[in-house]
Structure formats: C-alpha cells, structure tokens
Amino acid sequence: MSFNLTSALTIYRNELLRFLRTVFGSLISPVLTTCLYFIVFGAAIGGRMDQVGGVDYGAFIVPGLLLLTMLSESTSNASFGIYMPRFTGSIYELLSAPVGVAETLVGFVGAAVTKSLILALIILTTATFFVDYQIAHPVFAFFYILLVASAFSLLGFILGLWADGFEKLQMVPLLILTPLTFLGGTFYSIDMLAEPWRTVALFNPIVYLVSGLRWTFYGQADVDIATATGLTVGFLILCVAVITVIFHTGWRLRE
Amino acid sequence: MKSSLPAPNDGRVETILDIRGLTKTYPGRGSAPPVDALKNVDLTIRKGEIFALLGPNGAGKTTLIGAVCGMVRPTSGSIHAFGLDMKHDWRTMRARIGLVPQEMSVDIFEKVHRSVAYSRGLFGRKADPARIEEVLRTLSLWDKRDSQLRALSGGMKRRVLIAKALAHDPDLLFLDEPTAGVDVELRRDMWNTIDKLREQGVTVILTTHYIEEAEEMADRVGVINKGRILLVDDKDAIMGRLGRTEAEFTLSQPLASLPASLSDLPVTLENDGRTIAFRGGDGSGLGKEQVAALAQTLVRENIGYTAIDQRESSLEDIFVKLVEEEGATS
Numbered sequence: 139m140s141f142n143l144t145s146a147l148t149i150y151r152n153e154l155l156r157f158l159r160t161v162f163g164s165l166i167s168p169v170l171t172t173c174l175y176f177i178v179f180g181a182a183i184g185g186r187m188d189q190v191g192g193v194d195y196g197a198f199i200v201p202g203l204l205l206l207t208m209l210s211e212s213t214s215n216a217s218f219g220i221y222m223p224r225f226t227g228s229i230y231e232l233l234s235a236p237v238g239v240a241e242t243l244v245g246f247v248g249a250a251v252t253k254s255l256i257l258a259l260i261i262l263t264t265a266t267f268f269v270d271y272q273i274a275h276p277v278f279a280f281f282y283i284l285l286v287a288s289a290f291s292l293l294g295f296i297l298g299l300w301a302d303g304f305e306k307l308q309m310v311p312l313l314i315l316t317p318l319t320f321l322g323g324t325f326y327s328i329d330m331l332a333e334p335w336r337t338v339a340l341f342n343p344i345v346y347l348v349s350g351l352r353w354t355f356y357g358q359a360d361v362d363i364a365t366a367t368g369l370t371v372g373f374l375i376l377c378v379a380v381i382t383v384i385f386h387t388g389w390r391l392r393e
Numbered sequence: 394m395k396s397s398l399p400a401p402n403d404g405r406v407e408t409i410l411d412i413r414g415l416t417k418t419y420p421g422r423g424s425a426p427p428v429d430a431l432k433n434v435d436l437t438i439r440k441g442e443i444f445a446l447l448g449p450n451g452a453g454k455t456t457l458i459g460a461v462c463g464m465v466r467p468t469s470g471s472i473h474a475f476g477l478d479m480k481h482d483w484r485t486m487r488a489r490i491g492l493v494p495q496e497m498s499v500d501i502f503e504k505v506h507r508s509v510a511y512s513r514g515l516f517g518r519k520a521d522p523a524r525i526e527e528v529l530r531t532l533s534l535w536d537k538r539d540s541q542l543r544a545l546s547g548g549m550k551r552r553v554l555i556a557k558a559l560a561h562d563p564d565l566l567f568l569d570e571p572t573a574g575v576d577v578e579l580r581r582d583m584w585n586t587i588d589k590l591r592e593q594g595v596t597v598i599l600t601t602h603y604i605e606e607a608e609e610m611a612d613r614v615g616v617i618n619k620g621r622i623l624l625v626d627d628k629d630a631i632m633g634r635l636g637r638t639e640a641e642f643t644l645s646q647p648l649a650s651l652p653a654s655l656s657d658l659p660v661t662l663e664n665d666g667r668t669i670a671f672r673g674g675d676g677s678g679l680g681k682e683q684v685a686a687l688a689q690t691l692v693r694e695n696i697g698y699t700a701i702d703q704r705e706s707s708l709e710d711i712f713v714k715l716v717e718e719e720g721a722t723s
C-alpha cells in the first residue's frame with residue numbers, strides 16, 4: 139500500500155489556510171459561547187453550588203464545557219470540510235488525483251483535528267479568567283482531547299459525505315450531539331441523578347467521554363478512564379472502517 | 394500552421410489510452426429508470442495526438458471522461474493508460490492525467506495562484522513556483538494571480554481550470570467542452586493553447602458539440618451518440634464522409650437539361666427544371682468553394698437565378714445519417 143505524502147500535506151495545508159481565512163468567525167462563536175457558560179454556570183450559579191467530589195463547581199464544569207465545544211466543533215468543521223467541495227463540485231479534483239482514503243483522511247480530518255486542538259487551547263486559556271482549575275494529568279489530558287477530536291472529526295467527515303443538504307449537515311450536531319452532551323454530565327455528576335435516570339444515563343456514550351476527560355483533570359470521575367478510552371478508541375476505529383468502506387464503494391463520492 | 398500527427402516511426406503508433414468494453418449504467422433513482430450512459434465502448438488513443446470526441450447532449454462524453462479520471466465507477470470494461478491497468482495502478486495513472494471539467498467547479502474564494510499551486514501538490518508533485526508562473530503566464534493569468542476566482546470573468550475562470558489541470562505536467566489531458574460559452578477570441582486562444590500543448594508532447598482528448606472545432610483542432614475524431622461510439626477516424630476522412638453542403642439555386646427560367654460544363658459537380662436538376670440542387674463537399678470548405686464556382690458557371694452560361702439557398706449539414710444530420718448507416722450494416 140502506498141501513501142502520497144505530498145498530496146496529504148497539500149490537502150492538510152489547504153484546509154488550514156481556509157480556516158485562517160475565516161479564523162475570526164471560526165473561533166469567536168465557540169469562545170463566546172463558552173464564556174457565557176462560565177459566567178452563568180461558573181460564576182453566577184456555581185457560587186451557590188456545593189463542591190462536586192471535592193472540586194469547586196466552577197472548576198468541575200471545565201472538562202464538560204470543553205468537551206461540549208470540542209464535539210460540536212470537530213464534527214461541524216470536518217463535515218463542512220468535505221461537504222463544501224461536494225457542494226461546489228470542486229471535489230472532481232480530489233477524485234481525479236492520485237489520493238486514496240488515507241491521504242484524504244490525513245488531509246481533511248487532520249486539519250479538523252488541528253483546528254479543534256487550537257480551539258481547546260483557547261478555551262482552556264479563557265477558562266482561567268473565570269475559574270481556578272488544575273489539570274492532574276496534563277499529558278493524559280492532551281492525548282485524550284486529541285483522541286476525542288479525532289473520533290468526532292471522523293464522525294463529521296462521514297456526516298459531510300452523507301449529507302445532501304445544509305440542513306442535514308447541521309441536524310446531527312444540533313439534534314443528537316448537543317442534547318446527548320447536555321444530558322451526558324457536562325454540568326453535573328451522574329451520581330447526582332436519582333434512579334432510574336442514573337442507569338439510563340449510562341447508555342449515553344457521551345457520559346463516558348465527559349467522565350474520561352474529567353478524570354484527566356481531577357483524577358476521579360463517574361466512569362473509569364480505561365472504559366472511557368476504550369470506548370473512544372473503539373468509536374474511532376469504527377469511523378475509520380466506515381469511511382474506508384465508503385471510499386471503496388464510492389458511495390456519495392463517485393457516480 | 395498546424396503540425397500533423399507525429400509520424401509513426403517503424404510503422405507503429407504508440408497507444409497511450411486503451412478502453413475496452415466500457416459500460417456505464419447509472420442506477421435509477423426513485424421513479425427514474427436506469428440510464429445506459431455508455432454501451433460497450435472501445436476506444437484507443439494514440440500518444441501525442443489530439444482526439445476530439447464529438448457528440449450531442451447526453452451522448453456520454455462526460456461519463457466517458459469520468460470513467461477514466463475517477464469520477465465515475467464503470468459498470469464493466471477495462472481501462473489501460475500508459476500501459477497500466479487502472480484497476481491496480483490507478484495512482485500512477487492518475488498522477489499523469491489532467492482534467493478540465495465541463496462545469497465551473499471551483500472554490501471561488503480561493504486566489505488564482507494558490508488554487509493552481511494546490512492542484513500541483515494534490516497530484517503529488519513538489520512545489521515549483523517557477524513552473525506555476527510559467528503555466529499562469531502561458532494562459533495570460535499571471536496578472537490575475539492574486540485575484541480571488543470570483544472576481545474573474547467566466548472565460549478567465551475556465552483558463553484557471555486549465556491551469557489547474559496543467560499544474561502537475563500531465564502527459565494526458567482531458568478537456569470537457571473547453572470552448573463552451575467562451576467568445577470567439579478566447580476560443581482562438583484556447584485552440585492555440587492546445588496546439589502548444591501538442592508541441593510539448595501532451596496527448597489531448599477534448600469533447601465538443603461543434604464540428605468546426607473538431608475540424609480545427611483534432612487529428613482524429615470519434616463520434617459518440619447515445620452511449621455508443623459510432624465511428625473513429627482521421628479528421629480528414631471523417632469530414633469527407635460527414636460534411637455535406639447543400640445548395641439550391643432557384644432558376645428564373647425552367648431548364649430542360651443541365652449544361653455539360655456542370656457535369657463534374659454533384660448537381661441535379663429538380664422541381665421540373667426550376668431548381669438546380671447541389672449536394673456534396675467534404676466538410677472542410679470544399680463544398681462552399683464548389684457552390685461559389687457553380688454560381689459563376691451559371692452566370693457564364695447565362696442561366697439566371699433568383700435565389701440561392703445554402704446550408705451545411707448539422708451535427709444532427711450527421712448522427713441521423715450515421716445511425717441509418719449503422720442500422721443498414723448491422
């Protein structure tokens with residue numbers, strides 16, 4: 139199996155440059171939203187809340203909020219990245235180029251992941267203005283964020299291939315990801331829930347993602363880190379497999 | 394002005410593209426039935442030639458190009474280019490093929506220079522600013538290199554598409570209707586550009602609706618209709634076979650018989666001697682010359698006429714004729 143490094147890097151660079159072209163718009167909205175959450179939940183409400191598992195409420199919600207933004211931004215960035223060329227027709231160039239699934243993923247998904255990491259850094263920096271927090275396992279946290287960004291950028295890529303209109307493109311993040319994230323323990327520990335909701339919550343995969351990230355921050359969480367990591371890796375592999383099948387059958391790409 | 398097909402050395406012509414039994418059926422969607430866009434197409438393209446694929450709307454030209462370039466998955470058949478089988482060596486193959494699409498499909502917020510440089514990288518070639526500059530200058534785009542594509546005129550956008558296709562120095566170039574919707578001047582430009590490419594040894598396959606265009610540029614012409622290649626031949630041979638001029642002279646006085654001086658022209662006396670009809674020519678201007686000569690002869694012979702009605706056979710006529718011929722032989 140061969141890999142065309144020049145092609146992959148060209149796509150990657152092109153996608154990042156496209157991001158820079160609209161850097162203000164791409165960053166301002168997620169950062170503003172996160173600030174609002176911190177002001178409302180961190181400063182205003184957080185002051186009246188008890189600690190959760192020995193962590194101040196304001197600090198407790200940092201990983202959840204980070205994840206909330208990461209999931210929606212990774213998904214929508216990657217989905218737009220591949221949907222736009224399909225929409226304008228410029229995808230012909232990609233299809234006629236000597237690139238396969240590997241180069242395309244490194245290029246498009248790699249760029250989406252990079253954008254998400256930049257965004258994560260900005261959000262974590264912004265958070266320091268509102269709350270005091272520490273990261274117990276910074277290296278772990280970095281890899282975990284990288285993993286989540288990759289998995290959901292891959293999901294976004296699939297979404298961008300599947301969608302045949304802008305509506306569908308926004309549907310999945312809006313109607314599935316955001317509700318699941320809100321219900322997934324972004325602003326609370328699922329221990330706070332009464333049965334049967336606690337058990338129901340465990341069927342929400344986002345609960346594991348939030349818990350995993352929270353563990354890297356505070357060394358404790360609802361679900362153990364191994365389960366969370368395993369689930370995310372599994373999800374990532376599933377996405378890669380789906381994309382590989384899509385490329386080999388040409389679904390939504392080749393007539 | 395035009396150089397002809399490179400002389401085949403040792404009597405053999407090298408094949409650059411070989412298509413065998415290519416069939417493409419687009420699946421039906423909803424109530425729409427499946428479409429047989431290509432039906433068992435065989436086509437061989439020679440290295441260094443300019444090949445024109447001539448056919449009406451919906452003939453399957455774009456589908457044929459798509460099958461070679463990777464936009465369309467063939468239903469069956471084989472495609473070899475540069476001696477490589479597309480099934481296995483598609484990467485190597487594609488790196489050497491360039492495509493100018495029929496539709497204007499570009500990121501319009503992109504700048505000209507970056508868009509062209511991107512294409513080169515995408516095809517796996519190392520960045521080469523000097524080469525990009527050369528391509529842009531050849532296509533008179535250098536002055537526009539920092540403009541966004543949306544700020545360019547349609548003709549210039551089309552040139553950008555050509556620049557993008559040339560950025561990785563392909564050996565085989567597909568141009569899908571390069572002159573659709575461009576003005577006469579740009580059309581001339583385009584023809585010159587294609588001539589230059591031929592001099593550099595690039596093999597060019599272009600599609601067109603226009604006989605004149607095939608006539609002006611191509612070494613060989615293939616006629617395609619309803620997914621079938623009806624014939625492939627040297628341009629001159631095809632024009633001789635297909636091109637027809639028809640002219641009718643309405644005479645002031647009915648004539649009993651044709652004068653002997655017209656015997657070597659393809660003319661007949663019709664309509665009870667009131668019309669002289671000319672049917673002939675070879676599609677390369679001979680017919681028009683002969684009609685002009687005929688008019689002069691009539692004047693010399695003192696045969697008066699009140700009207701001349703002249704027309705060149707259209708692509709439509711040609712297809713009808715070819716289909717009839719095909720029906721007769723099979």
Ligand SMILES: Nc1ncnc2c1ncn2[C@@H]1O[C@H](COP(=O)(O)OP(=O)(O)OP(=O)(O)O)[C@@H](O)[C@H]1O
Nearest residue numbers: 393419428430448449450451452453454455456457
């Ligand atoms: N994606 C598609 N799905 C279904 N049918 C298609 C598709 N693309 C083309 N066709 C059909 O296949 C046939 C050949 O189309 P194609 O675009 O190859 O023709 P063409 O010779 O390029 O025509 P034109 O001169 O108008 O560009 C037409 O009947 C067309 O309707």
Ligand SMILES: [Mg+2]
Nearest residue numbers: 454455495569
């Ligand atoms: Mg076409």
